[in-house]
Amino acid sequence: MKKLIFSLIGLVILTGCTNINNLSLSEVVSNSFANQNKLSNQFRTGYKYYLPRGLNIISQSDYNEKLNTDRYTYYLYVDIVSYYNKVDNEFQPVANAFYQEKIKQNNKYGYLQVRRVNDKYLVEIMYNYAKIEVIVKQNDLNNTIANAITILNSIQYNKNIIENVMGKNVLQNKETEINIFESKKTDSNIIHYKEIYGQYDDSQETHDSDLID
Secondary structure (H helix, E strand, C coil): CHHHHHHHHHHHHHHHHHHHHHCCHHHHHHHHHHCCCCCCCEEECCEEECCCCCCEEEEEECCEEEEECCCCEEEEEECHHHHHHCCCCCCCCCCCCCEEEEEEECCEEEEEEEEEECCEEEEEEEECCEEEEEEECHHHHHHHHHHHHHHHHHCEECHHHHHHHHHCCCCHHHCCCCCCCCCCCCCCCCCCHHHHHCCCCCCCCCCCCCCCC
């Protein structure tokens, strides 16, 4: 009986992995939002969110967080200034993207953009006044996007705390600088590419450089 139970569990796990790997990126996005997670296991000043199993928190600085799996590092930025001001700008697509999609779910706006970085892919997802960036191999795109959407979609803001923080001008300098809808496309290495992956040739690619320090 125990063997049967473990076999069924293993079958479900394997089937789930196979399914997500066979989905298109658009299907991954829609399925990830359909499987909405209302749980929270991470609590911060002004917001809380759910961190999926397999991800760990490396560091936190203000509203920037560095997360990792056994293979990749995720950079999370939560923009409580945009939340406070209810900023909803239009996403502007770029010409050289491997994949990009505007997101609108539950009256919240955002986007998914994937661009090639040599033999890997820069995944950039903005939603629910927060943003995640991570560089991964192509065969890990689906799982990475699902993880990122799970995090962003689970963020719940505490309006009272955020109003109190903004009233104290804690984020005064960020108020005029940050726009999570805008891709600045400068040359600084936003997610510390050299730190993570070593030297690379960026002469043929334009990489994102906004938000995460």
